Every structure is written in structure tokens, then in C-alpha cells.
Amino acid sequence: MASFPFAAPAFDGKSRRVVATSALAWIRQGWAIYAVDPGTWIAIMLGLLPILAALVLLPPIGHVLLIVLTPLLVGGMLFACRHAAREQAVRWRELFAGLRRNAPGLLALGGLYLGGVLLIAGALALSGDNLAGIRPEAARALSGARTLGPIGLPSLLVAAVLLLATGFAPALVLFNRLPPLRALKASVSASLKNLPALLLLALLGSLPCLVAALPFGLGFIFLGPVVAGSMYASYHDIFLGD
Template sequence: MENFPIPAPGFNGASRRTEVDNVFNWFRQGWAIFIVNPGAWIAMMVILIVIYLGLALVPWIGPLASHLLTPVLAAGMLLACERAARQEEFAITDLFAGFQHHTGSLVMLGVLYMLGMLVVFVLAFVFVGGGVAGGLLIGNPIGAGVALGGVFLAGLLWMLLSLPIVMAIWFAPALVVFNRLQPVDALKASFHACLKNTLVFLVYGLISLVLCFFAALPLGLGFLVLGPVLAGSVYASYRDIFIGA
């Protein structure tokens, strides 16, 4: 016999299609989240940049560690976004909130993300190596063309294989933190949400590229502002697309 009240079913990762116009609202919300406490956001970005630059200096292990940490640090940014959106106080230390909440699931996301990007790198490296080796064996201008063709194909392969991985990881930290989904379920839900809104995210990506271009002009200092705005836009898009968010 059922007990009353019957508990509501758990969130299953269901998402909806949204309108392209909503992209502009995501950026507006991202800006609104930033101006709640610009000082704290800029300090978070400085810390993030230092972390990733430090990892980039470590051969081989550094890039792998950066992929491993990305979901954990992204969760901290998203939790800070939620507090800012609710007009609650948040601090610079919220950047590391992912090490305190749902850490196991977030680390597992990082492991899966790291392994996926590692496979993509190996496949692209094989293409580059094959193209360059073939060009050297030919040893004339045609060989140079073969080598360049191998590099081009490797870059194209890297983009094509990386895209599904990025789609899967895009909303996964938010789904783990806010909806308590298991890592694999979060990756699947994120991928399907991005696939369902392909045109929307194409527009979002193009606008983000333009903003990144202008952010890079003043010695890259614009990213201290753009980074938090993009984080806020991801939070806004998550709230817009996922039912029960």
C-alpha cells in the first residue's frame, strides 16, 4: 500500500528545446551575476588563471590534471552563480566548493573527461605522425603537402571528436551539483540537451568567440570579466533548458 504523500519522482535529466533569442538573455543574466560582486569574481578568475597556467607548465601531467580538475572548479563557479542569482553572500573560497560537495561524482566526471580528451589527443597525434612520416619519406614538395595534409586532418579530427565530449561535459557539473545525477547520467543528459539545442548553442558559441576576441585585446585582461559572465551564462542556460532545475 502506498504511503501518502507519495514522494515526487527524482529528476531524470529531462531537458527542453529553447529559443535562439534566449541566448542574449543568458548573457544578460551572466552580466547581472557578475556585477553583484565584481571584486570577488575577478579574484576567482585570477586564481583560476594561475591554476591553469601552473598546470600548463607541467609536461604531460599538467594538461591531464587540468581536465581532471575542470568539473570540480566549474561546480564551484556554478554554486557561486547560484548564490549571486539568489542575492546571497558568496566568497572567493566558493571557487573550491566542489571539493566539499559531491566531490566523488565531480572527480569521476573529471576522470571521464580526461580519458575522453586523452583518446582524442592520441588519435590526432597518430594522424599528425602518419602525415609527417609520409611526407618525409616522399622527400619533395609533394611530401610537404602530404605532411601539411596530415596536420590539417589531425586538427579536423580533433575538433570533430572533441565536440561530443564538450557537449557531454557542458552541463554535467551543474546536473551533479544541483540535481544529484550520477556522473554517467549527467554526461548523457548534458549531451542530449546540447544536441536538442544545436542551433542555439551554435549562436552561443559564435557570440562567445567574438567576446573572447575583444577580451583578448587588452593583454587578455578582458577575460577577468568575461570569464565570470560566461560562467553566469552557463548557469542561466542550465536553468532555462533543464526541467526541474
């Protein structure tokens, strides 16, 4: 016989649809999360950026590790965001929270990311080989479609799905303990459902990110926490509600 209190039902990954202008609230919440403790956030970014730079400067193994480790690093940022959103202390060591909380799931998620990237790279390589064998006359006739031609529709679709899948999956694996594949599916579903809001968020964030990237990416020491805070706010709004 069941006893009280009943256990809460397991999270099933269902998301809700929000209005497009929710993106404005996510940005405001991202700034508020940064403003809770700017000094600690800057310390977190000063610890994160050298790790990213080292991986980028060590191809090809560094690039592979960067893709695989991205969910772990993003998870740490999101965990710190949750502390800030709950008015708890933001600690520098939360950057490595992903190692302490469901690291296997986050690493498996990174492995799936890597598989998607390799699939796109393989499609690009095959398309390049095929185009190399086209006669010059045909190549000139196809020159107007060169931006799509080397990519190919299948790889373009895989890239789009991978982009949608990466948005919420780390938070779902970290906070809700969803298996990686279910987290990816839930992220794609939620992203498609809320595409207007996510596109507006990307549009509003594109110029600040461009400016932050100009001085050797150092602007992300200040902008990175706001971006992470906006990501956390969008996850909380779409999957948990208020």
C-alpha cells in the same frame, strides 16, 4: 503503504528545447549575476586565475591535472552563480564548493574528460605516423585536406562529442547528482537539441573572449563571471525551466 508527502521523482536528465534567441537572455542573466557583487566575483577570479596559470605552466602533469580538475573549478563557479541568481550572498569560498559537494563525481567526470582528450591525442599521433609514410607525390595531392587529414574523421567526431558533453555535465553532476556518464549523455542530448542557441551564444561570446585574452588573459577577471553566469542560465533554462 505509502505515506504523504510522496518523495519527488529523481531527476532523469531530460532537457527541453529553447529558441535560438534564448542566448541573448543567457548573456543578460550572466551580466546580472556578475552585477550582484562585482567585488567578490573579482576576488574569486583573482583566486582562480593563478591556479589555472600554475597548471598550464607545469606540463605535462599540470595539463593532466587541469583537465581532471576542470569540473571541480567550474562547479565552484556555477555554485556561486546559483547563489547570485537566488539573490543570496556570493562568497569567495564558493570557488571550492565542488570539493565539498560531490567531489568524487566531479573528479570522475574530469577523468572521463581526460580519457576523451587522450583518445583524440592518440588518434592524432596515429594519423601523423601514417601521413609520415606517404610518398611526396601523394602528400602533395592531399595537401588541400591537411587540416582534416591529421585529425581524421573519427577523432574529429570524438572532439565534437566531447565539446558537447562538457557544456552541462558539471552542473548536472553538482546540482542534480547525476552519475558522470549519465551527465555526459544528458549534456550531449541537450546540446544537440539546442544547437542553434548554443552556437549563437558562442558566436556572441567569441569577440569578448578574444579581447579578454589579449592582456595575458587578465580580461577574464571581469568576463569570467559573466561567462559562468551565462552557462548557469543556459543550464537552468534547458534543464529546469521556469
